[in-house]
Amino acid sequence: MFIGEYHHSLDEKGRLVLPAKFRAALADDGTATGFVSKGQERCLYIQPEDEWRTMAEKVKALPLTDKRGRAFSRGFFGSSESIQVDGQGRVMIPGPLREWAGLTDKAVLVGLLDRIEVWDPEVWATVSAESDDFYTTIEEKITHEDL
Numbered sequence: 001m002f003i004g005e006y007h008h009s010l011d012e013k014g015r016l017v018l019p020a021k022f023r024a025a026l027a028d029d030g031t032a033t034g035f036v037s038k039g040q041e042r043c044l045y046i047q048p049e050d051e052w053r054t055m056a057e058k059v060k061a062l063p064l065t066d067k068r069g070r071a072f073s074r075g076f077f078g079s080s081e082s083i084q085v086d087g088q089g090r091v092m093i094p095g096p097l098r099e100w101a102g103l104t105d106k107a108v109l110v111g112l113l114d115r116i117e118v119w120d121p122e123v124w125a126t127v128s129a130e131s132d133d134f135y136t137t138i139e140e141k142i143t144h145e146d147l
Contacts, residue, residue, distance in 0.1 A: 002111030005108060006108070007108055010098070015091065016092075018032075026046075033048075033082065034046055034047050035047050035049065035082055036081050036083050036091070036094070037076060037079050037080035038075055038097065042100070043117045043118060043119045044118040045115045045116070047115045056077070059076050079100070081097070101118065101123075102122075102123060107121070
């Protein structure tokens with residue numbers, strides 16, 4: 001399970017240090033591996049292999065006759081890369097994905113249970129502020145549905 005928000009740097013080669021808690025959650029067999037792919041709102045998703053494969057099956061099931069489904073399949077499979085955490089706790093973020101997400105030398109990692117989102121700090125500040133606006137409304141709905 002991935003939870004929390006962390007601010008980290010990317011080195012000149014595009015390597016990003018993952019928090020220890022995130023590395024542990026990626027290591028189901030002792031080796032920390034997973035996939036990185038395009039996410040929503042210009043973030044990247046880092047997912048354990050089983051979560052990525054679950055998503056891949058859903059994408060694979062999209063009808064070939066649906067133009068939007070084909071476009072999503074291309075974006076999802078075409079951008080995804082397998083990753084492995086190195087001995088220093090880093091993962092390599094491929095150049096095209098860094099460019100797509102606007103990542104340069106800093107990143108914000110946000111744990112969302114089954115995935116890690118990787119954000120450009122400026123974009124994250126905007127998205128986070130927008131999310132805060134929804135939080136109270138949704139939280140009230142969730143807690144009051146039980147009454």
